[in-house]
Amino acid sequence: MAKQVELIFISSSLVCSSSPASFSKLELNSWDLRALKIVPIQRALIFPNPLAQPKQFLIQALKTSLSRALHFFPPLAGRLTSTAHGGDMASFLLDCNNAGADFTHAVASAVSISDIIHPTYIPEIVSLLFPSSVAVTNYAGIAKPLLAVQVTELADGIFIAFSANHAVVDGNSFWHFVKSWSEISRGAESISKSPVFNLAAGDDTLIHLPTLEKNLVSPSQSPQRVFNFSREKLDRLKEKANSEAGTDKISTLQALMAHLWRSTVRSQNTNGSSSCVLVIAIGARARMRSSPDAYFGNASYAATLAISASDLLEGGLGGAAVKINELISEQGDETARRAAEEEVRFDEVGRKGSGPPPLIIGSSPRHDVYGCDFGWGKPVGVRSGKVHKVEGLVFVFPAAEGGGIDLEVCLAEETLRAMEIDAEFVTV
Structure with missing residues (x-):
């Protein structure tokens, strides 16, 4: 209660x-x-x-x-x-x-x-x-x-x-x-x-200018929970992803995103032929040569990856992580500039079609959340509000314990419950 x-x-x-x-x-x-x-x-x-x-x-x-x-x-x-x-x-x-x-x-x-x-x-x-x-x-x-x-x-x-x-x-x-x-x-x-x-x-x-008084984010009543990954778990995920892929280029965050994406699809019992979509918020400051790190405003855009459920699951952690690595590697100065120059449009945000909702990754573990000391010590936790969260939205935060990452996930309750008993997801 x-x-x-x-x-x-x-x-x-x-x-x-x-x-x-x-x-x-x-x-x-x-x-x-x-x-x-x-x-x-x-x-x-x-x-x-x-x-x-x-x-x-x-x-x-x-x-x-x-x-x-x-x-x-x-x-x-x-x-x-x-x-x-x-x-x-x-x-x-x-x-x-x-x-x-x-x-x-x-x-x-x-x-x-x-x-x-x-x-x-x-x-x-x-x-x-x-x-x-x-x-x-x-x-x-x-x-x-x-x-x-x-x-x-x-x-x-x-x-x-x-x-x-x-x-x-x-x-x-x-x-x-x-x-x-x-x-x-x-x-x-x-x-x-x-x-x-x-x-x-x-x-x-x-x-x-359309009727912007209408909220174009389709709200979700899905619950939210935080999944914590310690430094040790993240190291094991990164090592496994690189080993499976036969490379050393996959980052910790890329391995973690692949791990989360695969568990989400497994837990949704997604049809093998269904298209599974991952949307990643890409920071433009480090990619655009003329954009200073201290620029105050919006400097980010979305990069999208789509793959069938069968390919995502059968390709293993390494296969999914390689796809994510390739997508992020494509994001350079030219790509960011093209994103900035695209026509400004106002489409509804959220689930489209009959497939699973896209997994949308926002925020960053690089944000210095726990460096925000107002004079009485560091925070012990961070949370986001629930203003029109969409199903599939994930915020990535640094964990309170050094080196760890917290994933704040908004998904259907049955999906979250399935992830909690997904042995491949919880036992890293």
């Missing part, structure tokens, strides 16, 4: 930058514009109770340090603006007008850290601890805050939840901001890595 939770909201306010931005508007790139159709990035960090700080002081200190952090990241205190050009065409800009980020303080005194991180399936409690003040879709960021933070006091800890408009940030930019905020919260006068912005220049990009 789900635990009954009383969530008490103490306060809510807009936090503005401590000083105005040196520029007023930013032009959105094509990847930013494509994100108008989907939902915000939602992530949360879980911390044990700070021992030396009264909660009231902690909340005020977080608001003050957030205001200072927004000085370095003015887009997150701004709003989207749109201009209609007739014929269902429109252009969008990011107005760094310092309208403010939303900050909410709440208390859930009956909820402990163990209630959040110990259950097999991620409990509904988690979704209640995320801010509700932001847009349901990124398009609505015209009127809503682009960043919202909810700090919830737990019985034995602090849950800091973030919701950031995906038309303004991708995963790299998001964690760049959170890490920088945590540095300021610890007392730093400046941040260790300054963001790089693409200032507006020339004419606005025109796009065909």
Whole structure:
């Protein structure tokens, strides 16, 4: 039975930058514009109770340090603006007008850290601890805050939840901001890595504008759970994949993605002739020679691999990992540029056709999640929100234990239960 939770909201306010931005508007790139159709990035960090700080002081200190952090990241205190050009065409800009980020303080005194991180399936409690003040879709960021933070006091800890408009940030930019905020919260006068912005220049990009008020992500009610892979398990997976494939080029993450994909297909009892699709979010910063690592905005695209269920399963771990390795090896400067130049379209996201849903891999174990120390120690866990999760969506996070990886997986309950007893999957 789900635990009954009383969530008490103490306060809510807009936090503005401590000083105005040196520029007023930013032009959105094509990847930013494509994100108008989907939902915000939602992530949360879980911390044990700070021992030396009264909660009231902690909340005020977080608001003050957030205001200072927004000085370095003015887009997150701004709003989207749109201009209609007739014929269902429109252009969008990011107005760094310092309208403010939303900050909410709440208390859930009956909820402990163990209630959040110990259950097999991620409990509904988690979704209640995320801010509700932001847009349901990124398009609505015209009127809503682009960043919202909810700090919830737990019985034995602090849950800091973030919701950031995906038309303004991708995963790299998001964690760049959170890490920088945590540095300021610890007392730093400046941040260790300054963001790089693409200032507006020339004419606005025109796009065909459908009814974006309608969420184009098909929501799923599928449960979510976290599968943890220790450093030792990952080493064994990588060794097995390379051994089977007769190579040394398969990375740890590629072996893990192949391992997860094959178990998912086995657990879905997929017909052998069915096409199984893997979608991987590819970071463009390291691939595009002109894109700095500190670029603040969206710089990622999707690469897709399709294979029949029979070939996927009969080819073994090594065979699947080689296919993934080949796909990722093809992603270079030219491929990333072509992806950036593709026409901006707004198609529905989610299951299409009668086959199994695609497995969609997002986030990255390279994000420095556990380096986000706000002054009272490192987090003990990370979770994502449940805003319109699609079946088949997987977020990859570093594990709390050094060198490990956590997979936060959204799949049908019968698939997850089958994976839990899939001997090849659980005994690495």
